[in-house]
Amino acid sequence: MAKKKIIVVGGGLSGLMATMKICEAGGEVDLFSYCPVKRSHSLCAQGGINACMNTKGENDSIWEHFDDTVYGGDFLADQGAVKGMVEAAPKLIKMFDRMGVPFTRTAEGVLDLRNFGGQKNKRTCFAGSTTGQQLLYALDEQVRKWEVNGAVKKYEFWEFIKVIKNKEGVCRGIVAQNMNSMEIKAFRADTTILATGGPGMVFGRCTASTICNGSAVSAVYQQGAYLGNIEFIQIHPTAIPGTDKNRLMSEACRGEGGRVWTYKDGQPWYFLEEMYPAYGNLVPRDVASRAIYDVCVNQGLGVNGENRVYLDLSHIDGHYLERKLGGILEMYSEFVGDDPRKVPMQIYPSVHYSMGGIWVDAKHNTNIPGLMASGECDYQYHGANRLGANSLLSAAYSGTVSGPEAMRWAKEGDRGSELTDEDLAKAQQACVDEFEAILKMDGEENAHELHHELGDVMNKYVTIVRVNKELDYCYDEVKKILKRWDNIGVSDKGHWANQEAMFVRQLRNMIVYAMAVTKAARMRDESRGAHYKPEFPERDDERFLKTTIVEFDAATSDAKISYIDFDHSQIKPRPRNYAVAKKEDK
């Protein structure tokens, strides 16, 4: 029997984990990525990966990790999925350890653990302050071994364009484009997994890599895939504001004792410690970001009148900082010019992560049969707010679910008819026509300027504070930008490494993605996790303890919103308040 062929799009932590699982199950993988997989955005994760190792004498438990995650996510995460993830976490850490991830160790040589936001126990394994880089490299190495064994064929510098469905509506392949030769080609697959990461670039400046544009997610959304909880965008409280990007300053800074403050009446005001005595500087990200916003924007107490507050490590021993946080302190010195060991850093919240994404079932199948999603591009594990150091965990864990399920589907799934050569040629030609049309675009708008405007409007209206009237305005503005996309002029008309034309195609997908986020935010009239509406300051479980589903309306490009139930059977929803110690209703 021929080997099962799985296409994995995206070579970050989730895509590589899925790839390994598929290889181990005897499948073959065509691995598509914009970039050499070793340069995927997973490597930007800094602070660590959560797992209940319980090696610090704190009686940590998997249940506590479960409860922290669900509580941190304001009860919107699928509890069955979260349970599976936290149970697998310690095993995943041991696997990474065997693979050679250079985790930071204690004097006796076992993995060290640090504190992180929204968790009282030390539960975060880390490799200095470059944990994502180290985890990604380990899987990159393992997948290279499978490549040598012949089970993996890498298509690096290939961009995913769309999926191909057969006449029964089952995904049976993809169309992709070589980013150098501009060749557009259709590929067959028994199952396709998207592991394409987050949509940061939809917001312009953010902490994400330039490759995190949500374009692939938007493409399959426009082909009928549902999006889930797409309005939940994490704003990380501590980033270095920049004009090209906001550079992340890890939550590990606070985990290792960093304090957030600003001047009030001439005195340092440690406002997080004052507002949230139980958790202090280690409140979850949505809470910290709102507090910093309030202090700067509403109270006008930002440093030097600007939207900045201090993140202070200068009271901590320099050698300790070097060992635990070396990489990012060097980054701050390099990009800002100040030494954080000596002076407090200046930071402000920034768009960072998407809790929402493509809707998937418990096994990571989308509503399009044969198409799966895992990693940040899925919606599954974080509810309304993700806890720090749970993203590397969900990325790796989701790959351990999607990989084997992709093989199961390839063997037993109801896949319908094979794609004929004619089907492939047709799908390919449609993408070629679309690309040639982009090359001919001769309007007045510059795609990069238009992208800048999109980012500005999304940052202004769909981040920390959301107001219905403004969301309506924003939706109209984004729709106008979509219209203006038609009037783009392309200066590069060539068929060799034409980054401009590819960006134009991505931009359209980003605009459509932005509309989905904005509409979903508009419709959810409550405050929950990262989604905060002053008009509706309370969580409304009666109406909104539900997963948002967004469907694409092909006729108008509008986003259609509905809500479905999800699994919240194990931990009963209770009020979320980080001013006091967390207590579970039993």
Add this chain to the structure above:
Amino acid sequence: MADQNKKTVTFIIERQDSPTSAPYTEEFEVAYRPALNVVAALMEIQKNPVTKSGKKTTPVVWECNCLEKVCGACMMVINGKARQACAALIDQLQQPIRLAPARTFPVIRDLLIDRAVMFESLKRIQGWVNVDGTWEVKDAPIQNPYTAQTAYEISHCMTCGCCMEACPNVGPQSDFIGPAPTVQAHLFNLHPLGKFDKETRLNALMEKGGITSCGNSQNCVEACPKSIKLTTYLAQLNRDVNKQAIKNIFNN
């Protein structure tokens, strides 16, 4: 006159339309702003691809991802030195700023280069720990924290290629696989499970283009943006390879 005081930054960029076409230069002017870096300046050129003399042109092509000096993508030659463009701050560069592709590697277009050879070399040195699988086996072995810290340092290598560009022995005149992939062998030799395959890796480094092709010019350690002590580990590997060679003689 505010306009006259408006500071600008001048770039002279070496461009090339395809792998086989001749290079040429174009000059660009970008508005200055504090903390501007080379990638951010290239992004400004994308928004308005017009040369200093007012000629409309195509946007400059280059590779970048993270802009935090951790992905390794945006390596190029800036004022004669191979480095990451995202961390090259305009304030610290002499103007006009000259950008060129790292020609140790084949040029694809403009500043975009093909570094596939580095990833291929990682296959040759067997740059991985031979785990049985992703499944649960048992607890991973305890590790000496000092050794682990050395491993952590080497594991920062982002395959950017600065050391390859700086090394006089990497290029068409030599078959040397270069400092970065060579030193990665040491990383896996340090790991308690990875060291089971140490002999295989050392034997691979004895072959053509391996460590004997290192001319000890010590340029690599200066060029490494991650401050990896490349020459120290090359020396260590050299000793290990020599010991292995003697062992091989006695075993044959």
